[in-house]
Amino acid sequence: MRYTYVTMLYSDNFLPGLLVLHHSLKKAHSKYPLLVLVTANVSKDIIFMITSLGMQTERFDFIVNPDATKPARFREMYSKLYIFGMEHYDKIVYIDSDMLVCANIDILFSKKHLSAANSGGMLPEHTDWKDLNAGLLVVVPNRATLNDMLSKIDSVTSSDGGDQGFLHSYYPNWRMEEELHLDHGYNMFPAILERYHELFGYTIATPLDDPSTERLVRVIHFCGPTKPWDKRFDYKNCLGMNRVTVDLWRNCLHDFLSLLPINAVRFFHTYGVQDFVKDEELIV
Numbered sequence: 001m002r003y004t005y006v007t008m009l010y011s012d013n014f015l016p017g018l019l020v021l022h023h024s025l026k027k028a029h030s031k032y033p034l035l036v037l038v039t040a041n042v043s044k045d046i047i048f049m050i051t052s053l054g055m056q057t058e059r060f061d062f063i064v065n066p067d068a069t070k071p072a073r074f075r076e077m078y079s080k081l082y083i084f085g086m087e088h089y090d091k092i093v094y095i096d097s098d099m100l101v102c103a104n105i106d107i108l109f110s111k112k113h114l115s116a117a118n119s120g121g122m123l124p125e126h127t128d129w130k131d132l133n134a135g136l137l138v139v140v141p142n143r144a145t146l147n148d149m150l151s152k153i154d155s156v157t158s159s160d161g162g163d164q165g166f167l168h169s170y171y172p173n174w175r176m177e178e179e180l181h182l183d184h185g186y187n188m189f190p191a192i193l194e195r196y197h198e199l200f201g202y203t204i205a206t207p208l209d210d211p212s213t214e215r216l217v218r219v220i221h222f223c224g225p226t227k228p229w230d231k232r233f234d235y236k237n238c239l240g241m242n243r244v245t246v247d248l249w250r251n252c253l254h255d256f257l258s259l260l261p262i263n264a265v266r267f268f269h270t271y272g273v274q275d276f277v278k279d280e281e282l283i284v
Ligand SMILES: [Mn+2]
Pocket: 096, 097, 098, 135, 221, 222, 223, 224
């Protein structure tokens, strides 16, 4: 069977996220490769470098948002639909490049098409959250599905102006199809982790945990506008479980960089990849 993890790189800006995602998958001993879908905006140097790190790449073109009134950051938000047509794979596990894998998740390749987590939906304050989070998706690609989606892009509404809202409308029965609902530990936002811990006993997984253990956070999703690698990320005021998750992310990047030859570290540095842990050490 042709199985692969897939993520997307729209531009060089998400490079730190991609490097951490890939390194965390490797540290979790994932059996399957990571395929990176790259647009024409990604530098050739970076494509060469990530290929030499063992990632595969595939060029794709943005699927443009039909609503031209949407702000620029929403313009490319339908592009994720591309994965639904990747028939050269039997099954893919799509992961956003702002995610950190804490333990092996290869079991996801045994799940059905459109398996995903209703992240946050267990909380009493979010009982109106019933639909999937598109940060992590199990997809059995089918060209006919993609063609059908593209033909309906103008007519199917999207509550958030992007692919996730489109998928909610395109698959209205998902919320009732319990066999498609992944444990929320496969797509956990740092901001709600504290509540999931208090109410349901969720803890962050380590590679030593028994894979069958329940209520483990296996994938952390740094959703939201500021990412752990952003210059404007407010690390000082990032506290509690939020801080724990960011430190896990930064340590993973540090671990990755510390294994590289110095010229490769310099290369990534020119593309804005900063070793936060090492810099902290220097300050002290
Ligand atoms: Mn995301």
